[in-house]
Amino acid sequence: MSDPYAAAWAAVDAAVLREPGSLDVAVREAIARGDDPEELAPLLDKVRRHAYRIVDGDTAGLDDDVVLEAVLAAALGAADERRRAALAALERA
Numbered sequence: 001m002s003d004p005y006a007a008a009w010a011a012v013d014a015a016v017l018r019e020p021g022s023l024d025v026a027v028r029e030a031i032a033r034g035d036d037p038e039e040l041a042p043l044l045d046k047v048r049r050h051a052y053r054i055v056d057g058d059t060a061g062l063d064d065d066v067v068l069e070a071v072l073a074a075a076l077g078a079a080d081e082r083r084r085a086a087l088a089a090l091e092r093a
Contacts, residue, residue, distance in 0.1 A: 003087055009080070016072045022065035023073075031070055032077030043067070044074040051075075 003009070017028045027037065036044045043058045059067045 003083075009083070013076065013080070016069075016076050021069045022063060023069045028069060028073040031073040032080070034077060036074070037070075040066075040070050044070060047071050047074040048078045 017032055018025055021028070023031075030036070031040070031044060034048075040062070043054070043062075046054050046058060
């Protein structure tokens with residue numbers, strides 16, 4: 001089964017991971033794969049597993065732009081993992 005949203009997904013992926021930003025492209029790509037920088041690991045774990053529990057204290061002392069870019073990369077990676085699993089399940093059905 002082909003992914004009817006592949007082009008749109010690729011555009012979002014490129015915008016979040018490869019555009020210039022406060023975090024280096026390689027760091028954002030690593031975060032999307034689940035390889036988090038140590039100082040961001042607790043926050044990004046919450047993003048992936050239970051984002052509704054994030055509070056101001058989770059981002060205290062972190063640069064706002066770094067937090068935004070890291071959270072977007074982590075969320076994108078988690079969403080892509082789920083999207084691929086869903087497409088694989090549809091193929092098996």
